[in-house]
């Protein structure tokens with residue numbers, strides 16, 4: 307299966323307008339990118355599936371990319387054919403759940419990383435709380451039960467593909483099988499954590515107006531950081547996954 311365009315890139319202009327308008331959205335993303343930076347190792351970083359390239363605001367040295375060349379990114383890079391240019395970090399924010407062959411992405415990422423290099427993924431979570439939330443407020447499906455071996459998924463009739471339950475299933479129910487597959491590529495799981503509860507929805511995301519000002523959201527994020535993982539595993543909206551090449 308070759309890499310098809312599973313995401314509607316015409317949405318990007320709207321996203322950029324909202325990004326520029328919303329200090330609230332930028333405050334929450336700043337917190338997520340700070341966590342990404344803490345998980346990265348020194349060296350060159352490539353972002354896969356950069357969209358409008360907001361990562362550049364927080365990680366100024368990274369190289370942005372997307373499946374096709376757009377005015378927003380530095381290069382066109384498919385998640386399945388990452389150029390082996392000794393990257394120390396590969397980061398991808400909300401991309402894994404659009405990949406029809408997530409294991410092929412990990413194989414390509416492993417081949418492109420230097421030893422000790424990292425893959426840092428931020429993804430929607432498939433917790434019970436997140437499933438309720440996404441069912442009510444998000445158009446893309448969150449169906450972890452459909453994520454089954456051999457982890458190759460068909461696109462919809464219009465060519466799109468999204469299953470926001472992807473990371474939940476791969477790093478939860480299927481973790482032993484996925485760990486084995488990753489080991490064959492020379493990758494190990496460093497950490498799988500949950501984060502984001504109320505602050506992110508209160509930004510209104512890329513489609514709705516913010517419910518709270520940025521300062522209030524920063525305070526809320528500080529509170530959310532203190533929540534135990536045991537609770538977040540039930541209600542959090544996002545997963546934060548770090549892999550390392552051995």
Ligand SMILES: C[S@@+](CC[C@H](N)C(=O)[O-])C[C@H]1O[C@@H](n2cnc3c(N)ncnc32)[C@H](O)[C@@H]1O
Pocket residue numbers: 309310311312313315354355356357358359360372373383384385386398399400401404405
């Ligand atoms: C939901 S958007 C996320 C954009 C950006 N990372 C953000 O968080 O704002 C998903 C992105 O993944 C990209 N993408 C989907 N499949 C891809 C593939 N096979 N290779 C590279 N990028 C891909 C899409 O083009 C899109 O830009």
